[in-house]
Amino acid sequence: MSRSLQAARSLALALSSCSTIVLVGWLMVLSGHGFELTDEGYYLIWISRPWDFDASVTHFGFIYHPLYLLTGGNIALLRCANIGLLFGLGLLTSYALFWSVGKQRADRSSRVIWLCSAVAAAASTLVLFSAWLPSPSYNSLTLQSLMVTAAGAVLAGRDRSFPSVLGWVLLGLGGAATFMAKPPSALVLGGLIPLYLAIAGKLRLRGLGIAISVSSFTLILLALAIDGSLSAFVQRMVSGKELSDLLQAGHGVGEIFRWDSIDKNDKAASVFTYFMLGSFLSVGFVLLWRQYIWPWSVIANAAILIAIVLAVAGIWFPNPSSDAIQPNQFLGVALGIALALFIMPGWRALMTRELGAAVFLLLFLPIAYAAGTNTNLWSAAARAAAFWLLAGLVLAAAAAARDRAWEAMPLAATLGLLIPCYILAGAIEAPYRQTRALRLQTVDVELSEIGSHLLLSEETAAYVVQIRKIAADGGFRGGDSLIDLTGTNPATAFFLNARPPISVWMAGGYPGAMDYGVEALRRTPCAILAASWILLDEPLSSPVSPPQMLQRFGIDMSADLTSAGSVELVRGFEPRHVKQTLLRPVRDRETARLACEDARRRGG
Incomplete structure (x- = not known):
């Protein structure tokens, strides 16, 4: 590669990383603004004093309580920690996926591209905050737990190497954490993971033994820490389920599995098409004319960075409708990548058992996230739509590994940054159940006796x-x-x-x-x-x-x-x-x- 192309590659990757840093930093700054009195009030009561209550189905309050203590009860810092934890686990999962399909043909240059692509892909997890409820909750814990599970699933292998053992351990930890967050999601996950392992040819008794042992041991330790005994913990869940059933809020056993229609208006369909076309052209361009991709990437990444900076500066607010901003636009990106690959010669050889299993798992993890919801299944699943983006990116990574066309990955991942930017800009302008845009909430208020402040x-x-x-x-x-x-x-x-x-x-x-x-x-x-x-x-x-x-x-x-x-x-x-x-x-x-x-x- 010539020096000019090397410089273009470095600049393109730097611009991509800058876009992610600006987007994540934007949310960190806004963590000190706004407060939703209903759901977010519930989250913080549960996190701040979880042992005051002896009936519960979800146990996110206990899991996040150490984080609440670590941040000194400062709500803005607690929100930042939640955002950082979600982004970090998204980075872990993305890199693990890219490593799993490209490790056989990797070099130093490809690992740098993996990392920059994973950084951009990790920002897709931020669509969880599309309603601007940034405080830790059962929703954030469920998505974080599924990220750990996904990373473990792709790392787990048939050998006894360190990455393989780590994968089985993460698989157990992710399953236990999902159960603590939302038992219906854990129930779906319990069926999804063995199916993934069977398709991938990684179903091994030794590995399953590690995962089940880690999960069981973790749950027992948590039960003892929460209630002092397993029987008391079980009674807590039984009591919580009895109360939940009385409320008739749509969380019953019969509502765990259902299949709703996808409601899309014309604007949402148009946006979906734009993202699908953009990713199709980006990846196809790389595969056909690789020698021109880095100069083009510099231009595209610069445009994306400018759009994000304009949104952060308050100059551009898309203010889309609630239907149009659904994060299922990530499906458009994934579909565009898949179409670009499938029109290329030799795509059948690309689809190994392990790759097909990974795509299958990533496509269905948002459904596991949404299990037990009392809202539209697709609307709820869209909050975990980062997995859908990763399904497309792992295909791009596999094609890159085959042809050493690593250039396809960072451009597609950075294109995906427009979706959280687009969604979050709308959420910040019209935060859920709040009276004003976050930028207009400027009154400094002490919220609690421990001195936590927010701008409201x-x-x-x-x-x-x-x-x-x-x-x-x-x-x-x-x-x-x-x-x-x-x-x-x-x-x-x-x-x-x-x-x-x-x-x-x-x-x-x-x-x-x-x-x-x-x-x-x-x-x-x-x-x-x-x-x-x-x-x-x-x-x-x-x-x-x-x-x-x-x-x-x-x-x-x-x-x-x-x-x-x-x-x-x-x-x-x-x-x-x-x-x-x-x-x-x-x-x-x-x-x-x-x-x-x-x-x-x-x-x-």
Whole structure:
């Protein structure tokens, strides 16, 4: 290769890496902006005090709690850590895939290209934050766990080499972590991985023994750390499943496996076609005219970097519709790569058992991610669409290994950066259930007693300040019990460092919300109910019917509670303006406890 082409290659790879750095850095900076009061409030309550609750199906709160402590409870740092962890695991998985198909014909130059391509491909994982819920959650833990599983699956082999043993170990760790995040996803994964191993010809008892032993040992250690015994951990899950079934939120066993239609409007279909055509031309150009690819890559990567910088600077905001921004556009990139390869001579020889198995696994991992969701299957799977991009890139890597056409990989991977940029720019302009774009949220607010700060909208900031003042003036202390009967605002418990009873969040808006709330309070000791504060909407519009529910436990709202104060909340969904009141208990605690126990004896 001439010096000019070497310089062009170095510049193209540097531009690709710069695009990724800018995109990831953009999200890191924005981690200090915005807060969603419903889902994100639930995530943070669960992570900050997971041992306060003894009924749960997902256990992400326990897994992320050390990270919460490590970041000192700083929400912005916690979000950055979550983004960094997801990107890092995406990098591990991408590089492992490229190494698995190209290791036989690799040299120093190809490894540099692998690394730059893996860096760009890893950024595709960031589409998980398409709704801007960057705090750690069961969604992020599920995707991170599947990344570990995918890396382990492709590294695991028939020999006893270090990469092979590492692969089997990662396979076990990924399976255990997936179970802790979302059992339905682990159930699908339990069927998918043996099928992948069988197709790839890697189904070996020794390797399976390592993976199963690691997974079992990890789950036992976690169960003992969480509940002290396996029986108590099982009871935790049984109780969590019973509560979940009462809510009727669409997470039942019958809803784990289903097949929804793909809803695409004309704009979404057009965008899909553009990405498919772009990747087809990029890879095809490399395979036909390789001598020109690096100068072309410099131009293409420079254009992509400029587009990302314009989005970061606030000059370009695509503001696409919610349908058009679905990350399933990655399927278009993968399909374009596949078409470019399949029109070339000798493509059948390219499809080895192991490569076909890897593509199969990557195509179906997003379905495993979406298992058990109560939303459209394809909409949920699209949040794990990074696997679909990797399915295309691993084909490009295989073709590169055969023909030493490594130039095809970084250009296709960098083209994929436009998708998270396009999606995240829209999410940042219209964050889920928030009132303003993140760039317009500039009010510095202390969110909790440990001094965590975020930049929020004026409306949300005013709510946080006022509700904390009302609670402090009324005598509320950190650790006191708070029963949230709004059904939509678990974040308040986090702001007040309060302890919700039994359930992290008594969610409203579901058919079984009333039954769920009653059962959660029934499992709460009367001593805690007697001292509980109440948060509710006024006029009473809660889907969990506060007066009737509390009367079952000997609590008369009009006589046993008094208002500590009210505050108006402006939110990003209907009704947009609500008045929330914080009620404090006024009865003697012993009297309240006895009244609760008496009500229960009478069948409350």
